[in-house]
Amino acid sequence: MILYSFPSSPFGCKVKAVILACGLEKAVEIKEFHPWLPDVEFRFLNPLGKIPVLQVEDDAIFDSRVICEYLMEKSGMLEKLMPDRIKSLKIQALVDGIADAAVAIRYELFFRPAHLRCLDWHERQQLALVSGLEYLNKSSLSMDIRFDNLCIAMLLSLYEWYYGFMKNHPFLKASKAKDHPVPSGITRLEK
Ligand SMILES: N[C@@H](CCC(=O)N[C@@H](CS)C(=O)NCC(=O)O)C(=O)O
Incomplete structure (x- = not known):
């Protein structure tokens, strides 16, 4: 594959x-x-x-x-990674929604020239991102290897829970997001 x-x-x-x-x-x-x-x-x-x-x-x-x-x-x-399927899918939906907002902001700032940016739209993405993170921060999170925890761990790098989780499961380090230069040959939106 x-x-x-x-x-x-x-x-x-x-x-x-x-x-x-x-x-x-x-x-x-x-x-x-x-x-x-x-x-x-x-x-x-x-x-x-x-x-x-x-x-x-x-x-x-x-x-x-x-x-x-x-x-x-x-x-x-x-079955092992998703012992509670609906809970897992809900957390995934939340994490993906936060990631969608973060990617949208990144694209807006990188690809769109300043004169085409919309402040209201940007603030709306920011609100989804921050509210989503606050919701996660208030949730009680276990240290188990489960799909919902994998979703959260791959999104976060700030919170105390994340450091504990990654310390307990060091094999996950290989999947962590890395900042990476955008390849040359990509054109930004100009018009
Ligand atoms: N719902 C999709 C989202 C995937 C997504 O937005 N990927 C971004 C990169 S992080 C992408 O490929 N964007 C290209 C585009 O929007 O044209 C998933 O879960 O796979």
């Missing part, structure tokens, strides 16, 4: 953590790919042009939520 992702993608990091927790690291080759690079072939894998994508033989699976379930089911780890 091939995972197309980029080191700074929160959705890609979530999938990488699931790969490690399911013991699938030898079964999945990771290919770095930035979704904004013009690449017609990639659109055949995911018509939405987004990472992460998991190529499995002649099929391509997207998005990160579907990939995670596929990998957990394939490795027989679904």
Whole structure:
């Protein structure tokens, strides 16, 4: 299997953590790919042009939520990592929503020239991000290896719980988000 992702993608990091927790690291080759690079072939894998994508033989699976379930089911780890399915899916929805807001802000600041930026829209994304993090901060979080905790751990790097969780499970370090320069050849929006 091939995972197309980029080191700074929160959705890609979530999938990488699931790969490690399911013991699938030898079964999945990771290919770095930035979704904004013009690449017609990639659109055949995911018509939405987004990472992460998991190529499995002649099929391509997207998005990160579907990939995670596929990998957990394939490795027989679904029940173990998702003991409470609805709770896990709710936390994933929250974490993905925070990541969506963070990615939207990043794109706005990097790709869109200043004269096209909308302050109200930016503040709305910021509000979702901060409220989402506050909600997580107030939740009581265990130290267990479970899918909801993997989602949260790959999103956070600030909170006390995160340091405890990563110390308890050092094998997850390999899936942490990394700041990464944007590849050359990506054009910003100008008009
Ligand atoms: N819901 C999707 C979100 C994926 C996503 O937004 N990925 C970003 C990178 S972190 C992307 O590929 N953006 C390219 C674009 O929006 O054109 C998932 O969970 O996989």
